[in-house]
Amino acid sequence: MHEQFWHQKWEKDEIGFHEGEVNRFLYEYFDALRLPVGARVFVPLCGKTRDIAWLLDQGMKVVGAELSEHAIKQLFAELNIEPKVAALADGFHYSSTNIDIFVANIFSLNSELLGEVEAIYDRGALVALPEDIRTRYAQMLASITNQASQLVVTYNYQQSQYSGPPFALPESEVERLYASTYGLKKLASRQETEGFAKGIAVENAVWLLEK
């Protein structure tokens, strides 16, 4: 997906991926990460997800990365927070107490810019990336976070029945991307037919990835 694809989605308000409420898997399985209050959680490709407000409410610090400044202006407006905004070489840094959002292509981040994180929450990130850049994303994510544990939400369905995004991520693909870096555990899954691809059987799953 080119950057322009996502910028247009936000400009035209075609954001069917935005849940508007806390993701159920996050709510039910966040404890599996066993994080202390005050831990810093990275939310890659964050959009304006309500999950950020929920993480802040749990006493977490949040760091996000998102291409669209339009999305991040909405995020802060909905959080009712006036951010500080600083220019970066490749984007902007929006920040306030306990929250840092990099408005940039995630591939322009490095560990210094990101700072230390104790965990990663990936909903709508890995599944948004086409196969040819997933390997680079998975390696880069583990590298800039010192292999922080992850909670990853995936979809699986017959890729031939729907073009994506979100792309199908069968277990074999999660293993290909992450089994050399993490121990993988599928925590839960549920079947959907009324989601993004109406009438197509989709398995929505949540994974715990630990060093």
Ligand SMILES: C[S@@+](CC[C@H](N)C(=O)[O-])C[C@H]1O[C@@H](n2cnc3c(N)ncnc32)[C@H](O)[C@@H]1O
């Ligand atoms: C499927 S949406 C998911 C958003 C959010 N995680 C959620 O659950 O609502 C993917 C988001 O990633 C952003 N994005 C896509 N490619 C990106 C990249 N290379 N770097 C940073 N953000 C990116 C898009 O603008 C979009 O907001």
